[in-house]
Amino acid sequence: MTMRVLYVPVFLLMTVCVLGQDYSLSVSSGSIPDGGSGSLSISLDNNGSDIAGWSFGVCNDTGFLTCTGAVDGSTTAVVKNGGPPDFNQISVFDDGFTVGVVICFTGCAVLAPGSGYEINVADYTCNQEGSTTVGFCDTLGAPPVQTVVVVDGASVVPSQNSGDVECIGVPDPEYTYSAGSTSAGYNPADGNASASVAISIAETDNSGLGAPFPNDTQGFSMGLGNGSEMTATAVNLSLPFEADFGEVSIYPEGWTIGVVYSFTGGNVLAFPTDTTVITADYETGGSMAGNDTGATVSLNWDGGLGSPAVANVVVVGGASIDALLSDGSITFNPVVTIDWTRGDANSDGIVNLADGIWIISELFVNGAASTCSISKDANSDGIFDIADPTYIIMYRFAGGPAPAAPFTDCGQVDGQTPEDCDDSACAG
Known part of the structure; x- marks a missing residue:
């Protein structure tokens, strides 16, 4: 008799444990900005039998979080044949919330086996920076609400998984200075570019972290260094207004600028998108002469230029x-052009009648193309x-003006490219 009394409770206990492992409640994890708000979801996995209802409490540490509300999740909202459950009681407290649900008093609907059921969504505000957890508890409410699911008329304690929450500080405004990249050609004969x-x-x-965006700026300062192959020749400020101060x-190794939009605060400027504020011009000054391979010269932000040194900073709220x-x-690329x-x-x-005939033939009777197309521009009009x-004939036979340089000596013009002249008598 004694053995039978002991045996039955052990059997029942094992049965409840097995059932409990088939059901799981979980709180999602996430981050919430300090002083801001965010949401966590409560989900239910059913790996057992049909569920007729559930109840639970979810607790939070009010030192970090305050629960401000809780609503039905996507599953609960339609759990009774596409509609809400017959009984659905949500109570919200600063330190958490409780839920009690009966899907259908007459058994007309149940929550079938499945996973990822969204039961509730709870809202929280963050009270201070730090890490905390939000988990299930049996201490909220009067009387306290127990964490169970109802299966075949019996209350089963499901497994429970807490969520981790990071209360993060609201970041200060954050700005990026970007120096562009470009390329230019040069003639190795003179090295100028x-x-x-x-x-x-x-x-x-950072608005997703609770930070205001965009923020108004009142000015900025910059220092940008360059390699010895080139020097800056001009730094041109480009703003939608004339700044009160722009120095x-x-x-030789770079440039600095300091800008104050308005000493009286009349002008401010926000940068919600990448905005060009300066155009910097550079020249090689012949430094690439004799270099047939080219070079890439870095533009590096430098907070040590000037005396005193100019920092790379943006001014926000003073x-x-x-x-x-x-x-x-x-990147400087060698470009070889010919005379x-x-x-x-x-x-x-020789510039004579034959050149006039050549041009007319090329223009009107599909004659051969010149190997130096730029030389055909006899009147220099582009x-x-x-x-x-006509210009050539007038020059040779009617006392017209001579062509512009390069003439009669071989030479080149500013902005000439390799495509302008593939070959000429000057090239040998």
């Missing part, structure tokens, strides 16, 4: 915020047309 680079500012959108200093920095570069003579369309080294052979 010039290029312009856009300098931009962009604010990082530029150029050094405070200086260090900018994030994205460097740039200029030529204006008007020498047939590249025989257009290849009937006016060019």
